[in-house]
Amino acid sequence: MKNLEFPIWLFNAFVFFVIFISGLAFSYWKMESMLEQQTRNQLVQAAVRVEAILGHAKSASEKGAMYAGSTCTDSVLSALRAHVAAIPDVRSINLAKYNQIYCTTVYGSRHFDVDGKDYTQGKLLLLNGNELTPYRSLIVYRNLTSYGNSVLAGVDGYYLYNILKLIDSKSHFYIQVGNKFMSKDGIVITQLGVEKTISQDSSLYPFSIVADISQIYTFSTFLQHSWDSIALVVFFSVLTSFLMSRYVLYRKTLDARLHKAIKKAEISPWIQPIYDAENEQIAGGEILLRWLEPGKDYIAPDIFIKLAEENGTIKELTSICFINTAKELKEFSFAGYTPLIICFNVSAWHFKNKDILSLCDYFSRFVSPNLFRIVLEVTEREIITDSLETQEVIESLKERHIALSLDDFGTGNANYSYVKLFSPDYLKIDKMFTSGVENDRVCQYVISSIINLARKLGCAIIAEGVENETQKQMLRAMGVTHFQGYYFSIPVPLNEFKNMLEQTRAADDNAVQGYE
Known part of the structure; x- marks a missing residue:
C-alpha cells in the first residue's frame, strides 16, 4: 500500500497543478479581456465628449x-x-x-x-x-x-x-x-x-x-478583480484532483480485485433465456458473466468487462465463459428437439487471433452440437477491422457451423459494414429500440428496417429488452423471430436454467402423451 500512495500523491499534485495553472490562466485572460473591453468603451465615451467640446470650438x-x-x-x-x-x-x-x-x-x-x-x-x-x-x-x-x-x-x-x-x-x-x-x-x-x-x-x-x-497586467489588479474566480479555481482544482485520485485508486483497486476474482473463481457464467416468438418456448440463451464478491453485492458487467478489455483479462473471462458453461451443460441429455442456441459475447479482441476457435472446439467436445449450437454475439464496443486475419477466423468459424450474431444492431459500431463482413445468422435489435416500439415511430421504423434487412439476408431476429405484453405482440406482428427480456425471464444461474428446460420438456412430453 505504501508503494501505491506515492504515485497517487504525485498524480494528485500533477492534476491540481495543471487545473490550477489552467484556471488561473483562464481567469487572468478573462480579467484582461474584460478590463481591456471596459477601457475601450471608456475610450469611445471620452472621444465623444471631446468631440462635443471641439464641436463648440468649430x-x-x-x-x-x-x-x-x-x-x-x-x-x-x-x-x-x-x-x-x-x-x-x-x-x-x-x-x-x-x-x-x-x-x-x-x-x-x-x-x-x-x-x-x-x-x-x-x-x-x-x-x-x-x-x-x-x-x-x-x-x-x-x-x-x-x-x-x-x-x-x-x-x-x-x-x-x-x-x-x-x-x-x-x-x-x-x-x-x-x-x-x-x-x-x-x-x-x-x-x-x-x-x-x-x-x-x-x-x-x-x-x-x-x-x-x-x-x-499587474498581479495586484488580478487579485483585486478576480479574487472570486481564484477562489473557485482553487476549489475546483482541489476537488478535481481529489476525485481523479480517487478514480485512479479505484481503478487500481478494481483491477487488482478483478485479477483476484478470476483466480478465486468469483466470476461465473449466468444465462438469460431466449424464447421462440412462435410458440414462446425456450430456444436457448445468452451467457452473461456475474461477479459476486464474498460479503458484497454484484459488480455490474459494464464495469468489469470494459476493464477486462483494457487490461487484457478479457481472454481469461472468455475462457471462463466457455469452460464453465460447457461443464454445466455437458450433463444435459434430451433428444428429438431442435438444438438450443448458446450465445457468447465476443469483441474485436477475439478476432485478432485464433483462440476463439480453440474455445469453440473445447465447448463442442463437451457439449453435443445436437443439443446446443454456439452463437457468437459480436458486440459493438470496439471496431472490428476487415483484415485478412479477421476473415480467416470468420471462415474457420463458419466451417465449424458456429453461428454469428450482430449484437445491438444499428448502434455503436454494429452497422451495415458488419453485415458484409460477418454474413450473420442473427441480427439482434437493441433494447433502446425495443423499449420505444409502443409509442416512438422512429423506433418502429428502425425495427422494421432491421427486420426487412434480416429477411433478405435469411437471418433470424432477436429482440432484446422485451418487458411487457404489448411490446411482445407488436414485435411478433412485425416479424421478430426470438424474444429476450425480463418479461420472459431475468438472467439466471446455469443450474436454474437446466431446471427450467427440464420443466419445459416434461410439460411438452405430458402434453403429447395426453393428446395421444
Missing part, C-alpha cells in the same frame, strides 16, 4: 469666420466676445492673417506669431499654456478661410482633462493631438513612456484618446 470659429480679414475694430471685438460668451467651453476667438494673429478677444488688437505647420492636419494644436494662462493647457481649433485668413478658437484645457479625470479606471488616459499628449492633470507632454497602450481615434477631428493599460 462653431465658434465658424461664427468668427464672417470677420476673417476684417480690421480689429471695437465692433468686431465686441461681436467676437459675444460669441465667446454664448458658446460653451470656448476661451477665445482669434483672427489671423497668414502666420500672425492680429485680433484676439483676450488682448484685442495685438499681434502674435503663429505657424500653421504646428497644427495637426491644419486643424488642431495642443498647448501647455500661452501668455494669458502660461500654466494652463489649451487646445486650439483652426478654421482656414480664404486669402490666407484663419479663425482660431481656443478651448480651456480644464474642460478636456476634466473628462479624463471623470473616468473611473485603473488605466491612465491621455488626449493625443499630433505628437503631444495631455494627461488628466492638464500637463502636455511629448512622450508617454509606457509599455502598452490602446487608443480610439476620432472620426471628426484629428485627435485620439489613448489609454495606458499597463496596470491591467
Whole structure:
C-alpha cells in the first residue's frame, strides 16, 4: 500500500497543478479581456465628449469666420466676445492673417506669431499654456478661410482633462493631438513612456484618446478583480484532483480485485433465456458473466468487462465463459428437439487471433452440437477491422457451423459494414429500440428496417429488452423471430436454467402423451 500512495500523491499534485495553472490562466485572460473591453468603451465615451467640446470650438470659429480679414475694430471685438460668451467651453476667438494673429478677444488688437505647420492636419494644436494662462493647457481649433485668413478658437484645457479625470479606471488616459499628449492633470507632454497602450481615434477631428493599460497586467489588479474566480479555481482544482485520485485508486483497486476474482473463481457464467416468438418456448440463451464478491453485492458487467478489455483479462473471462458453461451443460441429455442456441459475447479482441476457435472446439467436445449450437454475439464496443486475419477466423468459424450474431444492431459500431463482413445468422435489435416500439415511430421504423434487412439476408431476429405484453405482440406482428427480456425471464444461474428446460420438456412430453 505504501508503494501505491506515492504515485497517487504525485498524480494528485500533477492534476491540481495543471487545473490550477489552467484556471488561473483562464481567469487572468478573462480579467484582461474584460478590463481591456471596459477601457475601450471608456475610450469611445471620452472621444465623444471631446468631440462635443471641439464641436463648440468649430462653431465658434465658424461664427468668427464672417470677420476673417476684417480690421480689429471695437465692433468686431465686441461681436467676437459675444460669441465667446454664448458658446460653451470656448476661451477665445482669434483672427489671423497668414502666420500672425492680429485680433484676439483676450488682448484685442495685438499681434502674435503663429505657424500653421504646428497644427495637426491644419486643424488642431495642443498647448501647455500661452501668455494669458502660461500654466494652463489649451487646445486650439483652426478654421482656414480664404486669402490666407484663419479663425482660431481656443478651448480651456480644464474642460478636456476634466473628462479624463471623470473616468473611473485603473488605466491612465491621455488626449493625443499630433505628437503631444495631455494627461488628466492638464500637463502636455511629448512622450508617454509606457509599455502598452490602446487608443480610439476620432472620426471628426484629428485627435485620439489613448489609454495606458499597463496596470491591467499587474498581479495586484488580478487579485483585486478576480479574487472570486481564484477562489473557485482553487476549489475546483482541489476537488478535481481529489476525485481523479480517487478514480485512479479505484481503478487500481478494481483491477487488482478483478485479477483476484478470476483466480478465486468469483466470476461465473449466468444465462438469460431466449424464447421462440412462435410458440414462446425456450430456444436457448445468452451467457452473461456475474461477479459476486464474498460479503458484497454484484459488480455490474459494464464495469468489469470494459476493464477486462483494457487490461487484457478479457481472454481469461472468455475462457471462463466457455469452460464453465460447457461443464454445466455437458450433463444435459434430451433428444428429438431442435438444438438450443448458446450465445457468447465476443469483441474485436477475439478476432485478432485464433483462440476463439480453440474455445469453440473445447465447448463442442463437451457439449453435443445436437443439443446446443454456439452463437457468437459480436458486440459493438470496439471496431472490428476487415483484415485478412479477421476473415480467416470468420471462415474457420463458419466451417465449424458456429453461428454469428450482430449484437445491438444499428448502434455503436454494429452497422451495415458488419453485415458484409460477418454474413450473420442473427441480427439482434437493441433494447433502446425495443423499449420505444409502443409509442416512438422512429423506433418502429428502425425495427422494421432491421427486420426487412434480416429477411433478405435469411437471418433470424432477436429482440432484446422485451418487458411487457404489448411490446411482445407488436414485435411478433412485425416479424421478430426470438424474444429476450425480463418479461420472459431475468438472467439466471446455469443450474436454474437446466431446471427450467427440464420443466419445459416434461410439460411438452405430458402434453403429447395426453393428446395421444
